[in-house]
Amino acid sequence: MDTTMLNFNVLNQLQLLPHAAGTGALTVYGNLTINIVSGSQQIHTEYHNHTITGLGPASMSANLDAIRQNDCLRDVLGILLVLNPAESAAISLVAEILGRGAEEVDAVLQVDNIAEHVRRERTKIALCDDIRSWLMDGGRADIQEYHGIVASWALSRTSSHPLAVLYAAEQWHYHVTRSRPSPQLYHVLATSMTPLRAHSYKCLPLVVQWLRNAPLVTEGLNSDRDAAIQRLEGQSKYIQPRLKKLYSLLG
Numbered sequence: 001m002d003t004t005m006l007n008f009n010v011l012n013q014l015q016l017l018p019h020a021a022g023t024g025a026l027t028v029y030g031n032l033t034i035n036i037v038s039g040s041q042q043i044h045t046e047y048h049n050h051t052i053t054g055l056g057p058a059s060m061s062a063n064l065d066a067i068r069q070n071d072c073l074r075d076v077l078g079i080l081l082v083l084n085p086a087e088s089a090a091i092s093l094v095a096e097i098l099g100r101g102a103e104e105v106d107a108v109l110q111v112d113n114i115a116e117h118v119r120r121e122r123t124k125i126a127l128c129d130d131i132r133s134w135l136m137d138g139g140r141a142d143i144q145e146y147h148g149i150v151a152s153w154a155l156s157r158t159s160s161h162p163l164a165v166l167y168a169a170e171q172w173h174y175h176v177t178r179s180r181p182s183p184q185l186y187h188v189l190a191t192s193m194t195p196l197r198a199h200s201y202k203c204l205p206l207v208v209q210w211l212r213n214a215p216l217v218t219e220g221l222n223s224d225r226d227a228a229i230q231r232l233e234g235q236s237k238y239i240q241p242r243l244k245k246l247y248s249l250l251g
Contacts, residue, residue, distance in 0.1 A: 064140070066113055072100065073108045078146035080127050081135060084174050088124040096164045097153045144180035151175035152185060155192035168194065173203035181214035186224035189232070196235050204236040 067074050075098055083089045095102040109118050109125065117131035127135075135141040154172035157164060172194055179185055194200060195207065211229045216222050 066111055070108065070111070072098075072104065073111065073114065075146075075149075076105055076108055077114075077127070077131075077135060078141055078143075079150065080125070081132065081141055082143060082146045082150060082175065082178070084171055086126065086132075088119070088121060088126040090124055090163055092123065092161065093163055093167060094125075096157075096159050096161060097150055144178065147175045148179035148182060148185055151179050152188055155188045155194050169197070169199055173200065173207050176207055177210045181225075183222075183224065186211075186222070186228055189228035190224040195232055201236060204232050208233050208236065 067077065076094055079094050079097055080086075080089060083093070091102050091106050095105045098105070106125075109115060114131075117128045119126045119128055136143065151172060154168035154175060157168050159165070176185065176189070189195065189207070189211070195204065208229055211225060211232070214225065216225075
């Protein structure tokens, strides 16, 4: 089948598709590729034999109302926006990060106006491109805040769930360097054992650079920032020559 290419230039409001009576519904037969240009931003979405609903301004307004009225829903969506990679996440991982039950996380994503924008595959979930773009457009979701939540969890987690342990070990630095600096994050970096483990050594220079570039958050509350820099920099200088020596012996 041929691919139809649609381009929309949007000035004041993100409007993903033409809509009738505020429904934003469109049935696609064949392949449809949509490019939406809003200023310097471009959103690329593809559909195949699919009925697209809930993309008009009226439905998105209902989404915003639902999110504002439900703290759990807002936090689940925020965590799904920042997890790496974003293709899919286990419901159990999102629940671990937020300290909620997996059943609660699963149920909150089935509310009206939200369920149709969530892809599901067994125990994994992911946000569809439409709501992901809509949440990130105009600062509707505080991305730095949710990176900070995941970073603090990864550095101070107590869970022994294998998926949580693996994600925290591999991704803590990804979230730290995308977080908003705060005394709480400085403290956990100055005290957590996770950055000192061997698997973290490659990312330590990036985290130290992030700390050095971070502003002084509040006068008198930056001792943990300085302690974290000294601690991680010292660990990096200590472990790198020893690992090089080990690799030379092995290789």
